[in-house]
Amino acid sequence: MSNARTKPRYLMSAVIIILLIMLYTGPYAFVYLRTATWTFPRIDERDFNAFEKLETSVSQVANLTGIRNVEGAQEANYLVNVGVFDRKFLDWIGFPLVLEVNDFKFNATGVSQGNVVFECSHIVNAFPRPTGFEPWYIYQPLVDKYDDHTIDVSCRGDASLIDPATQPIPITLNYSISTTLVGDRNYEERSWNNSQSMEIRDVRSL
Amino acid sequence: MTDHISEKGEGEHRGLRRLIRDKDGGGWLGYRGLFAFIFFTSTLGMFVYWITYTDITLGTGMFYLTLIPFMVALPLTALLPGKSGITPKTLGILAVLAIVPYSLYDWARVPMNLIFGIPFWDHWFDWGNSILGTTGTGATATGTIFTYEQLTTGLVAHIMRGWGLAMAYYLLVRKVTLLSAFVFSWAMTIVYWVVFPVWILTDALPPWIWFFVAWESHMVFAMGLWVAPKIFQRLYRKPDKMSGLGDGKDSKETSHYKRSRKTTLFGILSSQGFGFMFGSAWFGYVVTSQPPSLYPVFGYGKPPPVLIEGFGPYHWAVVGAVIGVIFLYLTLRSRKASSLAKQKQK
Numbered sequence: 377m378s379n380a381r382t383k384p385r386y387l388m389s390a391v392i393i394i395l396l397i398m399l400y401t402g403p404y405a406f407v408y409l410r411t412a413t414w415t416f417p418r419i420d421e422r423d424f425n426a427f428e429k430l431e432t433s434v435s436q437v438a439n440l441t442g443i444r445n446v447e448g449a450q451e452a453n454y455l456v457n458v459g460v461f462d463r464k465f466l467d468w469i470g471f472p473l474v475l476e477v478n479d480f481k482f483n484a485t486g487v488s489q490g491n492v493v494f495e496c497s498h499i500v501n502a503f504p505r506p507t508g509f510e511p512w513y514i515y516q517p518l519v520d521k522y523d524d525h526t527i528d529v530s531c532r533g534d535a536s537l538i539d540p541a542t543q544p545i546p547i548t549l550n551y552s553i554s555t556t557l558v559g560d561r562n563y564e565e566r567s568w569n570n571s572q573s574m575e576i577r578d579v580r581s582l
Numbered sequence: 583m584t585d586h587i588s589e590k591g592e593g594e595h596r597g598l599r600r601l602i603r604d605k606d607g608g609g610w611l612g613y614r615g616l617f618a619f620i621f622f623t624s625t626l627g628m629f630v631y632w633i634t635y636t637d638i639t640l641g642t643g644m645f646y647l648t649l650i651p652f653m654v655a656l657p658l659t660a661l662l663p664g665k666s667g668i669t670p671k672t673l674g675i676l677a678v679l680a681i682v683p684y685s686l687y688d689w690a691r692v693p694m695n696l697i698f699g700i701p702f703w704d705h706w707f708d709w710g711n712s713i714l715g716t717t718g719t720g721a722t723a724t725g726t727i728f729t730y731e732q733l734t735t736g737l738v739a740h741i742m743r744g745w746g747l748a749m750a751y752y753l754l755v756r757k758v759t760l761l762s763a764f765v766f767s768w769a770m771t772i773v774y775w776v777v778f779p780v781w782i783l784t785d786a787l788p789p790w791i792w793f794f795v796a797w798e799s800h801m802v803f804a805m806g807l808w809v810a811p812k813i814f815q816r817l818y819r820k821p822d823k824m825s826g827l828g829d830g831k832d833s834k835e836t837s838h839y840k841r842s843r844k845t846t847l848f849g850i851l852s853s854q855g856f857g858f859m860f861g862s863a864w865f866g867y868v869v870t871s872q873p874p875s876l877y878p879v880f881g882y883g884k885p886p887p888v889l890i891e892g893f894g895p896y897h898w899a900v901v902g903a904v905i906g907v908i909f910l911y912l913t914l915r916s917r918k919a920s921s922l923a924k925q926k927q928k
């Protein structure tokens with residue numbers, strides 16, 4: 377076979393081989409490129425939006441649930457309702473997720489006329505959320521259920537500082553909340569410090 | 583385009599019998615079937631991961647159901663009888679051919695991402711995560727699943743399955759035909775349509791575009807199965823070795839019977855009709871069996887381009903069935919006409 381005939385044949389083979397390499401690698405190069413320019417930025421954007429829009433709430437009422445003797449002193453027990461709202465967010469493919477709320481710490485003091493009426497300190501390792509392995513008909517209601525989630529925090533204080541006969545008892549609650557919010561690719565330590573007016577209600581007879 | 587099927591011109595029934603059971607060990611009940619199954623095992627490992635709702639990790643599934651069969655298969659190749667039509671060299675040729683279909687399959691999904699926003703690599707992160715064993719679902723101290731490491735691992739798992747399925751096809755057929763490639767890809771499409779919405783939460787209520795992308799990419803996979811031997815025939819020094827996808831013996835045997843272009847076209851269109859029937863009915867079942875999703879999962883939730891008021895998925899299934907029956911009839915008629923013409927020639 378002459379050189380003149382073999383040259384175009386080898387050239388054609390080389391072109392085919394180059395095209396094949398592009399054929400093989402093209403889609404995966406596309407995926408990595410889109411991951412860097414679309415997937416990850418989209419995840420980050422949605423994570424941070426979810427962190428941003430998350431809200432906490434502390435009830436305006438502390439329920440007096442009991443008074444008991446502890447080592448000769450009267451201890452009053454209260455329940456304060458604390459919540460985390462707007463956990464639901466869409467991930468990068470538009471699928472609804474519930475933001476992870478981990479290491480949730482709530483510390484508060486209820487103050488009345490300069491006296492600390494009660495103190496609260498509560499830790500939750502992780503707020504509940506769907507596992508992601510449920511069938512859709514179970515998953516979707518769980519997402520809505522855990523979108524806003526509240527817990528009752530137990531607080532204690534000296535019962536002699538309040539007069540249950542006087543209802544309601546106005547106090548000031550100074551509180552701090554700290555938690556770790558976990559998204560798809562990012563996490564953020566968030567904390568809230570606030571002071572609000574609230575009142576104590578005696579619910580022992582209810 | 584002329585497809586070669588069957589063998590020795592003595593009718594398809596005898597060909598089909600030999601395809602299943604061959605005294606030389608090359609049938610589906612012999613080495614062909616065994617090796618096709620072995621190359622299918624990467625998909626099998628994935629099935630276990632899926633149907634246990636990921637309780638069994640992909641790493642575990644692929645260890646028991648892919649790695650061990652491959653370890654067994656490797657020494658087994660030494661025992662392959664040449665008569666069976668599969669030799670270690672054949673396996674090597676097929677391994678190169680099998681890269682084309684899944685590459686085209688992924689190429690077909692690229693525009694679907696750009697146009698409709700279908701994030702076709704979303705599960706690659708899950709698979710990578712399951713194989714690498716990273717715990718935690720988010721960006722916890724133990725790590726997020728959204729890293730390049732997990733994407734790459736998931737990608738490799740994806741390639742193994744696509745390549746393995748293409749290998750299984752090439753091993754199962756004695757001769758690559760467009761029709762058999764479409765039939766094989768339809769089987770893959772239907773498995774895909776069923777498995778993802780049933781066992782995978784994020785795919786539980788896929789919009790129509792999800793079904794469409796699954797269909798179009800698998801059809802391109804079929805084209806890839808068919809076109810790959812033709813591409814490599816140009817590159818391979820001994821084209822006759824490629825034409826039979828075996829030891830060359832098959833190509834002689836199969837060259838006597840030729841399916842007409844018309845029969846092939848009608849056959850493919852018939853498969854599209856019946857596939858559309860199944861897909862529409864299944865879509866109707868999937869979307870009506872669960873509470874509607876309020877979320878635009880996959881793409882932008884655009885409606886299908888052709889919407890007719892009051893014409894639901896089950897109605898489209900009837901349309902698909904009619905198309906399927908019409909083209910099946912035309913296929914059979916065209917095949918009969920072709921046989922009569924051949925008899926007259928004799």
